[in-house]
Each structure stands twice: as structure tokens, then as C-alpha cells.
Amino acid sequence: MNFPEISERAQAIGAKVEAFVREVVFPYEQDDRRDHHGAPMDVMVMEMREKARAAGVLTPHVLPDGSHLTQVETAHVLIRSGLSPLGPLACNTNAPDEGNMYLLGHVGSDLLKEKFLKQMLSGQSRSAFFMTEPAELGGAGSDPSMMITTCKKDGNHWVVNGKKAFITGAEGAKVGIVMAKSEDPDSMGGACMFVVDLPDPAIRIDAVPNTIDNSMPGSHATVTIDALRVPADQMLGEAGEGFKYAQIRLSPARLSHCMRWLGACIRAQEIATDYACRRMAFGKTLIDHEGVGFMLAQNKIDIKQAELMVYWCASVLDTGSLGTVESSMAKVAVSEALMRIADNCVQVMGGNGVTDKTIVEQVFREIRAFRIYDGPTEVHKWSLAKKIKRDWRETQAATQEA
Template sequence: MTEISRYALDMAAKVEAFVRDVIVPYEKDARRDHHGAPTDELVMEMREKARAAGVLTPHIKADGSHLTQRETAVVLIKSGLSPLGPLACNTMAPDEGNMYLIGHVGSPELKERFLKPLVDGSGRSAFFMTEPAEWGGAGSDPSMMKTTCRKDGNHWIVNGRKTFITGAQGAKVGIVMAASAEEDTKGGACMFLVDLPDPAIVIDEVPNTIDTSMPGGHATLTIKDMRIPADQMLGLPGEGFKYAQIRLSPARLSHCMRWLGCCIRAHEIATDYACRREAFSKTLIDHEGVGFMLAENKILIQQCELMIDWCASVLDTGSLGTVESSMAKVSVSEALMKIADNCIQVMGGTGVTERTIVEQVFREVRAFRIYDGPTEVHKWSLAKKIKRDWRKAQEAAKEAAGA
């Protein structure tokens, strides 16, 4: 197991102080778009303060190297103590995952052009993978991808539709995923880095959603005859699905980290409320029905921390960690949902108002149970692995008996 460095621990402490002292007051800031998400003006103002405090993009060092996953966890959990914290510190989704992918797969030229503005916090990004259900496109099953790319000289032409593309509206960098129409790629997918906005990408709709923490919302869009220079392909042709796994496993875990931070804060708020509010001649926490919910939260928070640390340790060995990240995503998202629900219940009527961030945390965590793969898809995938392992064990037993 990799050790957590003093650098990472000190950075986590700096991030926590910054989020609690500087960013929490911004939670009442009225600069929101009509979907309820923070405006880019607000985001950039907070990032300037993060830059001044030395906590902008804290998971990537000045030399461009990433913290280990265990170290990233201690930092990202602290950035999540406010729903605005990841935006301010530049640890938000999808940017954090996109930085990770470009950093691991991109050429030096692509890193200079597309990664640099993400790391320095001057622009946002979007990851174009999911497609509309009514179009029969890829959702939880990326093999259903209908967006296509084909060669045309030293360019690739991309056509298709995408949906629930977080942050597409207002983003400066895009990672576009498309199924290759070229025979030599055997139907594999390709990834491309593109500058945004691009006239070939038309946003059709940005629906209002239950979550409101991400600028740009979750857009549905059409890509028509988009010409992308061949040297903007990320990695090799036909390898897109492999690269998606490089990104998705740590990205799922990063979601767990950030939203655990939010739930820790919600638990603090609910605890403070329960220890001050009186009913039936004693404080709420002294009533077992309330105290036991907070006790359950404490247990669940500890379980989440252990699950995140375990999965991070696996990823730090160099493993893709798809199984481990699936287990972590299911376990942590479901536990956080219970923590947030308990906080609402403890606070009663106050818990469902905008007086605190508790109701927002509840909404955001509810969405988290769906994005990056809903609980049921991860369980289905794990069940398939259980069956494969069982078959291997049976075959091994037969061979041993035959010997």
C-alpha cells in the first residue's frame, strides 16, 4: 500500500481551510444560471482566490505529476466540504477525470494545447460519450455507440448525437468518443480532443435536472460533419473503449471522494441542529430516534472512507480497478444517499429548505447514484464476474480431479 505523503496531508489541510473559510460563504451567492448552477463568472472568481491560496488543482503538482489515488482521496474529500469546493479548487467532474485521461494518454503536443488550460483552471471541459435512449445510442452500454467517425484524408469526420454531456455548454475543451467506420479498427471507438465551441456541435437542449452543482448542465446535442485533424486523436484508433476505462475507474472513485466530503459537512450541520434544537424537554440528539440516525451516519462515513481508501490502493498498484471501482461506486453512493436522507430527517422542515446545503447535498447524491453507471448496472457487471469466477473454479476442480 502506498504511503500518503506529508505534501498531500498538508495540501488537504490547506484545501479544507480554504473551502470552509473562503468558499462556504459563496453558497449564498445569487450568481446562478436558470438551471440553478453557478455561473462561470462565479467559478472564475472563486478560482482566482484558490490560485492565490495555493489550492488550485491541488491533485496535480507543479511538475505535472498526479498525486497517488490515496493522496488524491484525502485532498478531494476536503474539496467536497462544500458543493462549490470542487469548482473553486478545480477538482470537479468532468474536468478532473478529463485531466487524468489526457495526462495518461495524450501526446506532449496535445497536453500543451488541451491539458494546460484545464490544469490552470482557465477553461472547463466536457466528455462526449453518452447518447440519447430514443436514438438507440450508448448509455450504460458503450458498445451501443452510434456516433461514428470516418477518415477523410488527414481528418476524421464525426456524426452523431450525445446526451447528458455535463458542462458542454460553456466548455473550452471536449473529448469526443465515436465508433470507427474504418475496417482496420474493427469497429472500435476513437477519441478526439477538440476546441469548443465548434459550429459542428449544436446544443439541442439543456434540461433542468435534480442536481445543480455543475456549470453548463447536462446537454443533449447533435454533431454534424465535424472535421477533426487526425493529430487531435487521443491515443490510437480503435482503442477508445480501453481509454474510457482508464478514465472511468478513477473518475467513479473521485465522485465518491467529493460527495463524501459534502455528506460529512451535511452531517456536521445536522449534528449541530440536533444538539441545539429542543423538543419534549430535551435536545433532539437525546431522543433515540434522532441520535441513532446520527450514529448510523458516523458508521457509514467511516465505511465510505475505508472503501475509498481500499479502492484507491488497488488503483495505485497500476490495476485498471474496474471491479473495485464498481464496488466502491455502489457501496459509497448508496451509503451517502442514506447519510443525506438521515440529515434531512433529523432537521425536519429546516432540512428541506435552502437555509442550509443539506437539501442540495441530498439532490446531488441522488443523481450520483445514476451517473457514471447506475447501481444496478454495476451490480449486474459484478454478478457476471461472480459467475465467470465460479465457472473457472469448477473447471479447475475438474482438472485437479482428473489429474
């Protein structure tokens, strides 16, 4: 495989995004508001977005005509927005909004695009994706077929009932995409998706837990949905096709996470390298001690391998393939590599690596969470193993027929 060529427009956008993140966003990393999931962080995000709008880098992965950059171009841009944990928030390339914008752009009706997508593209509104459910209720997690939230048609509305868990950004979001299993006979028990205004009294936030990560405003709420009435024209796509739409969203969204967190690990490597080249111990700089220098060398190798995996998977998605297998492989390989990088950076910096003097300790925490969301490593490996077995059976059958 040849390394995909980066277009001139992507290089230009990427350069502007990187300059903005380094010059404008980096100083916000010391702002006391960045550690809050609620209103203070939202105020700071909107403040940064006004500056991003003025700099021409707000929602840079979506072109003025509403079309998206290619996945390869998006990778070039999102890696650079991720150089700070705050960069995606400032540039409106963050999760879950980036994935929700992608889904609405590809499946949404003109009505939904005008009512909901437009406000998201402008950076005025945050969104949430309501799919995961509480494990203690036996609800959907990595296996969406276990969904217990239901929807039923009632005239020109649908009524949704259920509980959701780990809903990123629910608190403070203005747009929600809700996934539920249909009880309507015409949908044959398939899943449906609805786009709704938030807040809504029928969607109650029960708890907002403290979590190891804190880069996403609104945290990861537990939610009760009690007789939510949604107009039929706010269904996303067709009834019963929700599982298919989930894959349309999740395959590129997994890769987008890889892009953003790769950028964060590139930055952590920069900080750890600077520290190791300045800090003296036992008569020489830390980097001259093999134990330290080798960790940074391994990081450089892992960064390059992660970059290659990201661009390879992006090029597959650009062929029009759903890319489920490729995005699973990328999610596993990149998240595990980034975990090694972040851990090494903390170790190189010693005591300073576990303080909030730099973003290194936050990157470590965020990457640890990344290994779980959008499917933990083990689920993706299980899925890949199933495909290996299926391919083997098909090969055996073809051989026997021949």
C-alpha cells in the same frame, strides 16, 4: 488490509484545501449565482478560482511537474475539496474536468497536453466528455458498445456524426473529448476519442434540461454532432482503442465522485449534528431523542465505512491495476451509503432540511443523481454478478483439471 498511510505532502495539501473551502468557499453557498447552470455560475466559478490560485490550492491533485498525486493522496485531498458542493469547482477538482485531465495526462500526446490540458490545469477552461447518447435512439449509455455516433477518416482529418445526451458541462466548455465508433476498416469498428476546441459550429446544443442536481456548470446537455472535422493529430491515443481509454478514465473517475460526495456528506452531518444539538423539543435537545440520535449515529458508521471503501479502492488503483471491479464495488457501496446519510440529515433537520438555508438539501439532490451517473447501482451489480459467475466457472474448470 492495512489502512493506507497518508503521505505528509497529501496531509499538507489537504489541510490547505480544507481551510480554503471552509473559510473562502462556504460564504459563496449563499450567493444567488450558485443556482444557475449558465453564465452567472461560470463568472462565480472563475472568481473563486482566482482566490484558489492565490491560496495555492488550484488543481491541488496535480503537482507542478504535471504528475498526479497517488489515488490514496488524491482521496485525502478531494474529500476535503468536497466539503462544499462549490469546493471542487473552486479548486478545479470537479467533474468532468478532473477525469478529463487524468485521461489527457495519461493518454494525450505532447501536442494535446500543450494545446488542451494546459488550459484545463490552469483552471481557465472547463471541459466536457461526449460519450452518452439518447436512449430513444438506442444509443450508448451504461453499455458503450451500443454507440451510434460514428467517425470516418477523410485525408488527414476524421469526420464525426451523431447525437449525445447528458453531456455534463457542454454549455460553456472550451475543451471537449468526443467518443465515436469508427467506420474506418483499419480500426475494425472500434471506438475512437478526439479532443476538440469548443464551441464548434458542428457541435450544436439542442437542449439543456433542468435536472435534480445543479453543482456542475453547463448542466447535462443534449447535443447534435454534424460533420465535425477533427485533425488526425487530435485523436486521443490510437484508433479503435477508445473503449480501453474510457475505462482508464472511468475507473478512477467513479472513485473521485465518491471522494467529493463523501466530503459533502461529512459536511451535511456536521450541519445536522449542530442543529440536533441546539434544537429543543419535548424538553430536551433533538439528539437526546433516540429516533434522532440513532440516525446521526448510523451516519457516523456509514461515513467511516464509505471512507474505508474509498481508501481501499484507491490503494488498489495505486498498484497499477485498472481496478474496474473495485471501482464498481466502491461506486455501489459509497453512493448507497451517502444516500442514507443525506436522507437522514434532511430528516433530522425537518422543515429546515428541505430549504436552501443550508447545503443539506442540495447534497441530498446531488447524491440522488450520483447514484445514476457513472453507472447506476444496478448496472454495477449486474457486472459484478457476471464476474462472480465467470470466476466460479474458472474454479470449476481448474478443479476438474486437477
